[in-house]
Amino acid sequence: MSNPPNDRAQQKDEYAVSYDSLRTTESHASRTAEVNAAFFLPHLKSGMSLLDCGCGPGSITVGLAARADPGQVTGVDVGESVVEAARRHAVERGVTNVRFQVASAYELPFPDNSFDAVFTHNMPEHLQDPLKAFQEMHRVLKAGGVLGVRDIDGAGLLISGPGEDQIRRAVEIMFKNWLNVSGTPYLGRQLRSLLREAGFMRVFAQASYDNYPTGESLTRFMDIYASTFENERTFIDRVTQSGLADEGELREFAEAFRAFGRHPDSFLANAHCEAVGWKELV
């Protein structure tokens, strides 16, 4: 009998949009260690070796590198173009204790017990088999090492403003497509149990929000979603071919995102869950 989780891990995980999308380059690149890894920073010390798994364009990674300096930080991602973008970002920021390489979280190219800390942000939520990835992160951590993870939980989405029902329908389509493609937008609440199953001890888990507190930040965020619905060919093809919406509806949703993002009464915040766990000292 074959092992179902490993079978699932053999399948190629696909990103619900695409690795090179505007969302990756604009939205992810605006993330920072101070905001997106705030829960993990108290566990980092100068001189630590750290792995950022699924690092994307590296904007969080370079902030983690500043904390770990002079420790060596490694960012890995399966997307070649985002790894290139991350390298450029580190050079532009003058951060020298960080390197980036193409690698999968399912098969990390590092020996057992390599890192003092491992971080992963909004990556396990896209995997068919997040447990297998957490087991790999556990393997490459040194005994006593610490893991920090933060992933979305779409059930906690807060939306209020003109056209909110249409925005909710659009988000529902996005989440259904995500579930069809790979992973789940509801992974956040499972982090404690996944980490425990992967072997982590003393797991601390809580929820927090991604916020868009100013009109400008909400406009920018909603424009990125409008662009996905209007221009992101992979997303449009998947959504239309699976019958979730037709192209006309997607264009209407894009208009709704833009209008919502520009209205002074609009409010949107995205729930995430964040967890910290330790590899037992032997």
Ligand SMILES: C[S@@+](CC[C@H](N)C(=O)[O-])C[C@H]1O[C@@H](n2cnc3c(N)ncnc32)[C@H](O)[C@@H]1O
């Ligand atoms: C939503 S982005 C998050 C990027 C970054 N951590 C951040 O929060 O800005 C997800 C990233 O996970 C990467 N990814 C997807 N599957 C992966 C895998 N099996 N191993 C490593 N990275 C993966 C994608 O290429 C993408 O860059």
